[in-house]
Amino acid sequence: MMGYFVWNERQLLIASNVERMRLQALIIDENLTHQLEGVRSALNSARRTLAADSACGNDCRRILLQSLERAVPGVRALEVLTTAEPAVSDPDMLYMSLPYEVAPGVFNLKLTMAAPGGGAVSAVLNPAYLDAVMRSALYAPDMNSAITENSGRRMLYVPADPVAMRREAAIADTFVRRHLGSRLAESVLAGTTGAGERRLVVQRSMRLAGLRLDRALVVSLGRSQAVIDAGWHRQAWTCGLAWLLFAATAGVSMAVLQRRRRVHEDAARAWADAQSASAQKVEAALDGASLGLWEWDMGADFRSVDVRGAEMLGYTSDDKEALNDWRQQIHPEDLPGLDIALAEHLAGNSQRYDIEYRIRHRGGHWVWLQSRGKIVERGADGAPLRMLGTRMDISNRKEAEARIAHLAFYDGLTQLPNRRLLMDRLNHAIAKSARTANHGAVLFIDLDNFKALNDTMGHDMGDYLLQMVAQRLQQVTRSSDTVARLGGDEFVILLEDLGEDEGAATAGAASVASKVLEALSSAYVLDGHDVRTTPSIGVVLFGAGPHAIGDLLRHADMAMYEAKADGRATWRFFDPRMQQALDASAALEADLRLALIRQQLYLSYQPVVDRAARVTGVEALLRWAHPQRGEIGPTEFIPQAEKSELILELGEWVLEAACLQLVHWAASAQTAHLTMAVNVSARQFRQPGFIDQVLMVLQRTGADPRLLKLELTESMLLTDMDDVIGKMAALRGHGVGFALDDFGTGYSSLRYLKLLPIDQLKIDRSFVQDMLHSRHAASIVRAIVNLAYSLDLAVVAEGVETREQWSALEAIGCTAFQGYLFDRPAPILDADSMVGYASLHA
Template sequence: MVDDVRTVDGRAAAMLGYTRDELNSGAIDWRTSVKDDDIPAIEAALSAHLADNSRSFEAEYRMRHRAGHWIWVQSRGRVVERAADGKPMRMLGTRMDISARKLAEAEIAHLAFYDGLTNLPNRRLLLDRLHHAIAKAARGGNHGAVLFVDLDNFKSLNDTMGHDMGDRLLEMVAFRLSEVTRESDTVARLGGDEFVILLEDLGEDQQQAMGNAAAVAGKVLDSLSRCYTLDAHELRSTPSIGVVLFGAEHHTINDLLRQADMAMYEAKAAGRATFRFFDPHMQVALDASATLEADLRFALQRDELRLYYQPVVGHSGSITGVEALLRWQHPQRGLIPPGDFIPQAEKSGLIVELGQWVLEAACRQLVQWAGSADNAHLSMAVNVSARQFRQPTFVDQVLAVLERTGADPRLLKLELTESMLLTDMDDVIAKMTTLKAHGVGFALDDFGTGYSSLSYLKLLPIDQLKIDRSFVHDMLLTRHASSIVRAIITLAYSMDLAVVAEGVETRDQWEALEAFGCNAFQGFLFGRATPVAELALAVLPGGDTDCTPSSKQLAAMLDMSI
């Protein structure tokens, strides 16, 4: 210790590729073998031990091997002899090669902070860097930006070409993102097909920073929209990008990521393959949407949902059935029409629970009508959403409701839209066929506005086509709409299907439809959707009269009441 002389045994010498004599001869200074960056830590650990003999000396550092590479060494020791004045004279210790452990630790650290597929920073590392970037921008007033990148239709590619191909595409996307960003930028993968780019030092002026962020977003858009070649396949994939700036104002990490995500969805809503900056109005809309969703969940629990019924009138003017339409009696906002909450229910998945409630309530109403001779013949049409119909348990749920309520399945008609028929036709047909075998009927709603292929009409066990109201509205105004209405009626009868015209609002429309051969109608001319009590009083035949009014008499009465 006095002369700073170190002696090692043969094992410690072999660790560095030398013999014991070579290291102990003094020809090699131990300090020159230690990595310069590690010497301060060694000296600090040694000083701490010498100042307090109760603490052992321990240090981990790198030493150069004779072959030229670095190895990690762990040294432990203690002063075993001191002079009379307390000066350390001799120290004993051990030295161990911990390179394998250090390598494992580095790999573990890499896995903790980097994505295993793309080798990009993962969410954990992104959040750490975003935290520092926000603090830096707040101190210096220099703006930064967060770009949220989501690949359009990636799930379809993954499902059709396989996950291996999807993984390779993600690797290529990661490479292209790294190519169009600066070394100082952070490109991270959040998971799936979601990537985030953190840009710093975009300028003190907000407009300048916005221009710089837009330039990067444009480069990303161009790069990721170029063709990908994978196993001789040429693939096209485009991104939707949301951008949010941050600067001297107070920001939180969660706020920035949520706002960038909102802007990304605005880009998707704008047609995809584009980018959008976050606008505070998006937050207002999101808050309103979240409030609506929360209220809607309570609506199911608090019995705020109501069924209204719109009559379907036959050729003679008699009511043959009704369509059940959902309304929401909000405690503060009053009666809310479906167009104001059904889209949110679809988006959140609540549409499945709503659909189940509607089906149950409609079947209970059928049972009540079954006890009246005047109303027992009425059929009940219930709209089914695509999400509800695609539930694996949909058929079992319908049959369970019928059994639980005791409703006659022959009076229940489930209305599907053409868009539901575009995917997994075999599953659609199987479910319809099973329910059809139990007596449940099916109608194709809004016919003529969707796929409208004769090939699926031949395959589906449907009973009825419903002419979309847009054609009924225009048929007296344009020859094109009139021809479509005639064609749908002719097609339906040629396939032994019933046909209902929706949206009949005027006597002229009604008479024209009758002239075309249509014999079932629905619309304001015959009655708006009303609660069951009002429907029974104002529309349903019965009471003291034994006769059903003719179609013209019914129309006259309704015209006076509107």
């Protein structure tokens, strides 16, 4: 601060001198300008007088000039020149000559103006007068002044006062010697007064407006820098000495204070070392026990946690807001127990607060904590004010306990429930069925030939196969069902809530058994090889009656062995009465699959005739020539096919066989016009690729799509009507026709009849057979015929068996007929068989 003060004082001193010198330069400027204006005025007066009196002689001129000299101060002499210098040509210009020496050490300055009629008038200025004018503006003896041109040539110069300079130097010498010593003083004074003296110089361009001077002049003022600096040097030395005295005093004081501070620090360090050692012991104990500290200020309801406690939840000790909001982070199921434990401790019923709970980690998962604490401060009224405690992360311990519990109730290889858990759930399921009267089922599953596969490929591959079997079983069952492994290759499925109806429960259990059979019969990829194994499944139902767990498992096991005895890769019910029906159904489906492979199926064709009994087309009917059972009608095997995906294969086979027959008939002129009606099942029609299937069959066989007519039943119209219409329209665009079979037996056909792109209605045989005996049936047939004609649709009467029925149908306007009266369905071997039935009409 002292240095800044001295430096600032120096700057102020220099600025003050510069400002004063600038003002002095202004004064010199104004004085010299005023003097030059007087000289110009005198020269102008002389020029006017000489110009007015041309007869004035030398005496006259001398008297005139002497009077002007006395009138203008500072002018030594006025001269009239008869001939002027060539440079003096402008009559309004005032010309200044350079100083010239008129005597040793004496220099004159001359100002000249051109006179009229040639010649000039000059004024010689008095150097002493000008020197006095300029020196009067100097406020210090060490100052010098000068008048120079812009080019730097000096016109006038006033040096510093040497007497005053010596006086100032003596004063400075005395001061410097007093403070610096003789040798240093001589060096400083030599630098101050020597040839290399530094000076502060201020220059000002003179304002000579109106003088018309032939050159520009500059006023320069200079002063010794050493003299200026002497002022602040004294102040600097004074401040320095004061600072040294202050520093010495402060140093002694600081030494005393420092000694006292060291004494206090040594004492504090010893106490801190003791505290640190104690804290380290506590820290080591907490680290060893993996404990975090927490403190609860109950008055402010603020809870703080140390670094370890915060890290358990993914926070830092700075996350005070999140750590204080601890109740919102506790698992909802654990919060009631925590509140009870805390209330017991606060009420004084327990020595300490001890609880295990789950709390949400910053990452989102749950962390198990064990929290212990006690009240360490109470108010005057006994109210708790502060609690202190620890927390420990026990997630690993909880996970180990859960793992032990899992191993106790779950199979270690497949992670499915083991026998113990199965028995527990089966016991609950039986009790539930007794209360609700809902049926359940137990499926006992054993893998066929698993031992051979295990011995062949090794136990590792066998274990991997069992894991894949477990996954497939879980995929085909509900989440509420229990899939358990008893051991080895034996699995059990417990089905619950199959309904109160025994038939529906049986069907549900059979459906699950079928899915399990299909899923486990698919190939397994083991070590790059496709391995196939099949299950044998035993099924037993249980319901409202009393059931023993051991009996259910034994009955299911017996049913499983019965399945193995029947050839494996199948399932069997324990109930003998149901088993017969299920066996027949399964055998029928299996035989039907073999019938497709062994070409035991064929098509029979029933003709459709017109009013003249001429054959216009046929309806293709599927027949099955069973090698043992003989002819099997479609009413027996089609429903079984509808229950499985087999109907899709049958439908495609029938469509392709019918199209091949159309191609065969197209080779003969007598049968080339015949149409082919093919029944399409609802399941076949609703499959996504039905349109592509029909078009591919037509393309593959080469049949004319205009001769193909697909017959639909009214049951197809009950669901997804838009999809039905869309598919019919797409096939209709390729020429395929549509007929609505068994018309009149449904309840929704009239509603959508105007929307369906159909060509033909077929009157159900039940109305045709009753029309001669029932007025209502006859009215229905007549209404159907009239409706068809009003909608420009063809109509075919099915089930015509007598001439009377034929005649009655003709009487009401029916034009197409189908029934036993004309022919029974039969294979067509040649074109001659389809000529017609004109004799019947005769």
